[in-house]
Amino acid sequence: MKKKYSISGPGVLIAAAFIGPGTVTTCTITGASFGFTLIWAMVLSIIATIFLQEMAARIGLVTNKGLAEVIRSQIKRPSIRLFAILLILSAIVVGNAAYEAGNISGGVLGIEALGASGSFEVGSLTVNGWSIGIGILAAIILYIGSYKVLERILVGLVLFMSVAFIITAMVTKPDIVAVLKGSFVPSFPEESIFTIIALVGTTVVPYNLFLHASLVTEKWNGTEALPIARKDTIVAVILGGFVSIAIIVCAAAIQGQEISNAADLAKSLEPLFGEYARYFVGIGMGAAGLTSAITAPLAAAYVVQGCLGWEKNIKSTKFRWVWGGILFLGIFFSSFGYKPIDIIQFAQVANGVLLPIVAGYLIWLANRKQLLGTFVNKPWQNIISILIWFIVLGLGLKSILKVFDIL
Structure with a gap:
């Protein structure tokens, strides 16, 4: 950020983390179902x-x-x-x-939206080679253990993803006034209402708060960097x-069609816009998946390090064991097509409790x-922060009630 218009730093890694497949899918369904009318929820x-x-x-x-x-x-x-420690460890x-x-x-x-299938048979099992490839690439990037290298790679991926989706949106020639x-x-x-809550919930992510607080200490030292x-x-x-x-x-351009994810969006846009x-949607979705596949294990490792009081070292064996274990589980479940529903539901409940608490x-x-000394919140920051807290409290309650089919 030394240059006025440079794009670098922990903030970009946070953007890389929250623009994952979940955000892409939620935004896709939002546009296809409601057009431009819910963009305000994303602004919020x-x-x-x-x-x-x-604050983090x-x-x-x-x-x-x-x-x-x-x-x-x-x-x-x-x-x-x-x-608090058990809740944080469980949720994150x-x-x-x-x-x-x-x-x-x-x-x-x-990747498959680009027409490149990676599935192959191993005995009676169908394995997706792309899952293994993405997992190995994420592991290599994390194993390097250099914040500067990690930052540069994720900055590149975020810019790549940004260009892909923004160009696709421009190709659809939207009504600017309506937007x-x-x-x-x-x-x-x-x-x-549930779509509005989902838009907020997929952007305001608990683990990003922990990730950000740790990343700034890797990048900068002292309050002069505030x-x-x-x-x-x-x-x-x-x-x-x-x-x-x-x-x-992008998705609003095909409003009314049955769309469930970005791959469907890519296929539906092709007849209309070439x-x-x-290709742009496929590239954007691929980059979104890779960035989140890198940042999610990294955030978990930082959380375990802080909760258990480990030495602050991104290259330590303990740190690598945590992110390696999470990455391995992700590769395993993704490669064989398993859906750990019970674990995901538990995670939703834990995150629903954790978000308002954090x-x-x-x-x-x-x-x-x-x-914090003189760096405490100003009154106007507290007013807005309290309003935000009520919003995330509602999000947390909704996610818990939804898991238990009360809503």
Whole structure:
């Protein structure tokens, strides 16, 4: 960020993390089902993400610790501390292990949308070679253990993904006035409430808060980097928001068709806008899958490191065992087509509980002068943060009720 218009830093890694297959699929279904009318929900999500991620980054830079480590050190009662650690470990580690198969499978869908099938038979089993290939590539990138290398690769992938989806959106020649109206005028079409919640939920991600607090300490030292970190967060998250909005715009071009994921979007766009549209969507989806396949295991490793008080070293054997285990589970389930439904449902419940708790802790920590000194929240930041907390509380309750079929 030394150059005025450079795009670099932990913020881009956070954008890489939240624009995964889940976000691509949610935005695709949103556009195909409701056109431009729910873009405002994505704008709201981006604002909420900027505020929460900025607080996480600020706490990381001032304390030079990961968020899990700060929470552990600030909770004095042993019983509450133990509950918090178990909840964080369950939601982030188990959750990311469950979702990793989806990240890798999403990347596979993008590659296969280009017409390259990777399935082959091993005895009576059908194995997807692309899943193994994406997993191995992610493992190599993580094993290098260099923040600078990781940052450059993910920055490249995010820019690649951004160009792919934004160009596809431009090819569809959307009604700009309708897009702007959908961005700034809230509306609630019939049966849209769950889609609105899904848009916010796929952008405001608990593990990204832990990831961001740790990454800023890898990139910078001390509070003098706070202005750069804040700018990095705002620019990168807004860029991620533009990508998400571009996907909604793409899908709105084929509104009314039966669409369930980005691969369907790629196939549906081809007859209308030519084969290049399919290629751009496929490339974008492949990049989204790979970026999330890298960042999810990395976030889990940082969380375990902070919760258990391990030495802060991205190249340590313990650190590598954590991300390696999560990546292995993702490759295994994705390669053989297994869907660990029970684990995913558990992860949804844990994340539903964790999101409002972590957001609440963030607001609490960001107001502790004993911890942050003069870098505590300003009054206007607290007002907006509390509003965001009520939103994520609703998200958490909804995700729990949905898992148990109460909603």
